[in-house]
Amino acid sequence: MLEHGHNHYLVIASLAVALMSAFTGLSLTKGASRMPVARRKVIVSMSAFALGGGIWSMHFVAMLGMTLPVSFHYDALVTLLSALVAILLTGLALLFVHFGERTPWRISLAGLCAGVGILAMHYIGMSGIQDVEPVYATLGLAQAIVAALVLCVVSFWICYSKRGSRNIVIGTIVFGGTVFAVHFIAMAGTHFIEIEGAASSGLWLSNEMLAFGVTFSAFVISGAFLLVGVTFAGDVEAPAKPADAPAPVSTERPPVAPEPDAPALVRLPYEKNGQTHFVSHEEVAAVRAEGRYTFLYHPTGRLFCPWSITLVEERLAQVNFLRCHRSYLVNVDHVASFERRKDNGVCFFDGSAHLDKAPVSRSYLKQVRARFGI
Incomplete structure (x- = not known):
């Protein structure tokens, strides 16, 4: 068995990526159910890329911080597949809550789909490691499955039982924390064995090449987070005047307020x-x-x-x-x-x-x- 550890700075960075992507994906769909179907499809697709891409980015930011006493790299195809699976399953989760009547059963099913997406992405991504073989403890695997499914259902219930700003923020913390927690719960129950004389086939990614891709992904997520955050916060109100400030004196006749318009005939x-x-x-x-x-x-x-x-x-x-x-x-x-x-x-x-x-x-x-x- 090979001893493995983690770089604490990259652990913190992985948590930040998980939270930013969760906020971007869950807040981007605010009000989407009232949009025309064509526009709703676009918004849900963008949210799926934010959530699924965030799950993938969080995982590999953390993996870049993992230290082993031997060198290792990743299978490019499997690494890409893990990202696609995360995007597809989180997209399916969003379809359940934004198309059709939002019932308790559909909200729970959406949470389960997102939880399966986190698990599938993690273990598919882990299977892409070359030169070493991950070995999973039964207890660690069971804990990761329970944490992913239960916490994702909770986060979707918080976000979609009522689509208020407070619910979205709390749901973001729970969902982002779920992605982060599931990864490290699973890693705590994972050990590595060196494969002697392993020959890699197909395309492969070194840690340096993976770092470039993950950095680009994190950059996009950060930009989307800032853009969504500006509109989520709303317009900044003008500063209030001091209570003791004298009112301006005007000699002009105040305008007569117009009567409110009647609703237009449709x-x-x-x-x-x-x-x-x-x-x-x-x-x-x-x-x-x-x-x-x-x-x-x-x-x-x-x-x-x-x-x-x-x-x-x-x-x-x-x-x-x-x-x-x-x-x-x-x-x-x-x-x-x-x-x-x-x-x-x-x-x-x-x-x-x-x-x-x-x-x-x-x-x-x-x-x-x-x-x-x-």
Whole structure:
């Protein structure tokens, strides 16, 4: 067995990389579920690269700090594969929470996928070491698996039970700490054996070449962290005036404050007999998505709308429409009553638009009740 240790400065650097990549990936998707599908796909892909690339970078920053009494290098193909696996599995985790209804089951499944991604990346990356062979203790392997799966589920629950800034920051600390902890828990249960006369095949990376790639990756993650951090913090407020500062004297007549503008009228399109017609949003009681199609409930009947429900929600954001289900938008002015049913509910309409009721799912129940003041 070969004794191995770690450079403490690179251990600290690996923790910093894990935290920066976790913050970048988890905060970049804030509000993504309300974006159009095409833009959401781009944001989720970028977040997957940030999280998966951060897991990979953290691992190899720490590995660059690992010291062994013999020289060793890495298989280039296996090293690249470990990065791709991390990106794919964290991307799959983000798909679960940003596409479809965000249920407790989907949040937990997303956390499990991310945990498997951390584990797969670590052990695939370790298998790429040449000239020495890693040997894993059963206890260390079990501890790494439990830590990765449990802590990742916890971090996703913190981040996605409520998408507030505080949740994202706490979830970042838990997820970044998970990546860091799993690596060193696994390394504590790992020993190395020198392989005498081993002949390397294919492309291989020395520590120097790997350091160049990891440095570039860490540089990109740091830049993304700074860019995301600026927008996450929001605009800096102007400094407040001292309490004892005299108010400026003005001889000009103060302007009359304009009355607030009324909500703009939104004209919703519908297709009939090969023509596109328009109706006012005020006449529409509800909007429903059925598969790839969208329908408007209007006094004249159920009308086929060429817009997606996501686009309709964007256009109606400033008027009295409320999302109550992943497939329903309701016009608050047409809702006659509301009924609470355990962890969901139902909105009942006034009967003016060929629709009796619309379901309220658990994920939207709180905001529906708040809008109705109940």
